[in-house]
Amino acid sequence: MTRGALLFVTAFLASGVEMVEALTIVLAVGVTRGWRSTLLGAGVAVLALAVLIAALGGAISHVPIDVLRLGIGALLLIFGLQWLRKAILRAGGQLPLHDEAAAFLAESADAAGAVRARRELVDWYSFTVSFKGVFLEGVEVAFIVITFGAAKSHGVAIAAAAAAAALVVVLAAGAIVRAPLSRVPENTLKFTVGLLLASFGTFWSAEGAGVSWPGGDGALLGILALLLLASLAAVRVLRHGLHPAGLSPASKGADA
Amino acid sequence: MSRVLAFGRFWYGFILGDDWRIAAGVAAAIGITALLADGGVAAWWVMPLAVIALLVGSVRRGTRRAQRSESEVR
Numbered sequence: 001m002t003r004g005a006l007l008f009v010t011a012f013l014a015s016g017v018e019m020v021e022a023l024t025i026v027l028a029v030g031v032t033r034g035w036r037s038t039l040l041g042a043g044v045a046v047l048a049l050a051v052l053i054a055a056l057g058g059a060i061s062h063v064p065i066d067v068l069r070l071g072i073g074a075l076l077l078i079f080g081l082q083w084l085r086k087a088i089l090r091a092g093g094q095l096p097l098h099d100e101a102a103a104f105l106a107e108s109a110d111a112a113g114a115v116r117a118r119r120e121l122v123d124w125y126s127f128t129v130s131f132k133g134v135f136l137e138g139v140e141v142a143f144i145v146i147t148f149g150a151a152k153s154h155g156v157a158i159a160a161a162a163a164a165a166a167l168v169v170v171l172a173a174g175a176i177v178r179a180p181l182s183r184v185p186e187n188t189l190k191f192t193v194g195l196l197l198a199s200f201g202t203f204w205s206a207e208g209a210g211v212s213w214p215g216g217d218g219a220l221l222g223i224l225a226l227l228l229l230a231s232l233a234a235v236r237v238l239r240h241g242l243h244p245a246g247l248s249p250a251s252k253g254a255d256a
Numbered sequence: 257m258s259r260v261l262a263f264g265r266f267w268y269g270f271i272l273g274d275d276w277r278i279a280a281g282v283a284a285a286i287g288i289t290a291l292l293a294d295g296g297v298a299a300w301w302v303m304p305l306a307v308i309a310l311l312v313g314s315v316r317r318g319t320r321r322a323q324r325s326e327s328e329v330r
Binding site for chain 1 (some may be wrong): 271272273274275278279282283286289290293294298299300302303304307308310311312314315318319322323
C-alpha cells in the first residue's frame with residue numbers, strides 16, 4: 001500500500017515535470033503562430049507515443065523481475081541522482097534556477113521570427129516544434145510509466161493513472177494561465193522527484209542484486225528519509241558557508 | 257556517420273548526463289552489493305552509503321565547476 005502510494009506520487013510528479021516542459025513549448029508556439037497546427041503536432045505526437053508505449057510494454061513483460069529491478073533500479077538511481085544534484089546546486093545558489101518564463105519568451109521569439117513562405121493548410125513550423133516538444137517529453141513520461149510500473153505487480157496501471165492525473169492537472173493549469181509557467185516551483189518539484197527517483201532506484205537495484213531489505217517495503221521510507229536529510233544538509237552547506245571543499249557562500253535565491 | 261554519432265551522443269547524454277561518475281559509481285556499488293549478497297553477507301547498507309557518497313561527490317564537483325565558470329566570466 002505504502003509502496004503503491006509512493007509509486008503514484010513519484011510517477012505523478014516525474015510525469016508532471018516533463019509535461020510542464022512540453023506545455024511551455026506548445027503554449028509558446030500556439031500563442032504566437034496559431035493553435036491549429038500546434039495542436040495537430042501535439043496530437044500526432046501523442047499517437048506516436050501510444051504506439052511506442054504499446055511496443056515497449058510488451059517487450060518489458062518478458063524480462064525476469066530481478067533483472068528488471070536491477071536494470072530499472074540502476075537507471076532510476078542514475079537519473080534521480082542527476083536531478084537531485086542539479087536541484088541541490090540550484091537550491092544552494094550555485095546554479096541559476098531554470099526560468100520557465102525565459103524559456104517561454106525564447107520559444108515565442110523563435111516562433112515569431114520564423115518566416116512562413118506562404119499560407120498553407122498546415123503550418124509545418126508550428127507542427128514540427130509542437131511535435132518535437134510533446135514527443136520528446138512524452139517519451140520520458142512513457143519511460144517513467146513503464147519503468148516505474150514494471151517493477152511492481154499492477155505497477156504500470158498505477159504509474160499510468162498517475163501520469164494521466166498529472167496530464168489533467170497540467171492541462172488544466174495550462175488552460176488557466178496560458179502564459180509563462182514560472183509560478184510552478186520547478187526546482188522544488190525537481191528536488192522532490194530526484195529524491196523519490198533515487199530512493200526507488202536504491203531500493204530496487206539492491207533488491208535486484210540479491211539484497212533482502214530489513215523491514216521489507218518499509219525500508220523505502222528509511223532510504224527516502226536518509227536521502228532527504230543528506231540533501232537538505234548539502235543545500236544548507238552550500239547556502240550558509242560551511243565549506244569543506246573551500247567553497248564560497250552562496251548568494252543566489254532558491255526555492256527548494 | 258554523423259547520424260550514428262548524434263544517436264550515440266543522445267543516449268550518452270540521456271543516460272550518463274553531465275557526470276559519468278554517477279553512473280560508474282552506481283554500477284560499482286551494485287557489483288559490490290551483488291558480490292557480498294552472493295557470499296551470504298547482509299549487504300543492504302552498501303547501496304544507501306554509496307548513494308550518499310556519490311551525491312556528495314557529484315555536488316562538490318558541480319560546485320567547483322559552477323565557481324570556475326563564474327570566475328572565468330569575471
